[in-house]
Amino acid sequence: MTECEYADRLNAYYDGELSAAQRAKVEAHVDTCPACAAELDRLRKLGSLLGNLPRPAISEAALARLHRAADLWPTASIRRMASALAAIAALVLVTCLVALWRQDTAAQARPAQPWELAAEGRRTMLDAAPPAAEEQLASLVVQDLSSREDQ
Amino acid sequence: METGPLSPTDHELVSRARSGDRSALHTLVDRHARSLFTLAVRLVGQVADAEDVLQETFAGAFRSLATFREQSSVKTWLTQILILQAAQYHRTRLRHPAGRLDGLDVPARSDGPAGPAVDLRLDLGSALLALCQEHREVIVLRELQGMSYDEMALVLKVPRGTVESRLFRARRQLQHLLKEYLL
Secondary structure (H helix, E strand, O other), X not given: XXXXXXXXXXXXXXXXXXXXXXXXXXXXXHHHOHHHHHHHHXXXXXXXXXXXXXXOOOOHHHHHHHHHHHHHOOHXXXXXXXXXXXXXXXXXXXXXXXXXXXXXXXXXXXXXOHHHHXXXXXXXXXXXXXXXXXXXXXXXXXXXXXXXXXX | OOOOOOOOOHHHHHHHHHOOOHHHHHHHHHHHHXXXXXXXXXXXXXXXXXXXXXXXXXXXXXXXXXXXXXXXXXXXXXXXXXXXXXXXXXXXXXXXXOOOOOOOOOOOOOOOOOOHHHHHHHHHHXXXXXXXXXXXXXXXXXXXXXXXHHHHHHHHOOOHHHHHXXXXXXXXXXXXXXHHHOO
């Protein structure tokens, strides 16, 4: 095998992938480089060998299967799309249920808000506080009525 | 494939198929199945597997008709799908090596009356299947399908330089495997 610097360009030359200027350059080189000339010869022989590979024919049965697939379209596509949509709907439903459940759990577990604490504190304070003035007044009224009855 | 003056182009057929015209799909099958089958056989090695790969190729094409952007030819698009299906086939074979890993669909080389022409075909088939998948792809696309480097880069979704280096290495390996025929 040649290790000439032109070796990698020989493939592109052989495949007709070079510009006219590049082709002329490679051709001038190949004329003076026996290694590249031999490599180019091997490429041509290899291409000729591969061209001899038989081209197997598709069987009528296989061709008929392809046409059957064409007949099934787009029924098969619609069926697949319906399945996909059903799966997406199920996923959305499950996601919503999970979200609702988590919301409920979080509400139970979350710490009390400041305003809730303040309200609770006020109620406790009221519960524990001494009778208010109204209660004292009511008590005095009751005592007064009681004394009148006694008289 | 050649189309006559009154024959719809491949892109017209795709448009018609998108509108629900199944006859357009049948025409596409008739136009491309034979050439793609040859490609499939060379990529996977066995006729029965090549038929399956081709079936999956057209099934995949029918499925993705709506998303085909028509920036490439239909032939290139179908070839892209086939390359992917053949790669999938090889991955499956590697994961489930129930059969022969080499995928050879050829009998052993004969010293009998079959002659040197048959031996050559067997050796060529074996040499092709001895290449790694990436090298086999470029050889088949270039030597059997006659694709340009740019077309191969498009089909394989790799830079043109990668195509060139793969082709260089693949040919070197084939020259080594088939050296007795290249003297």
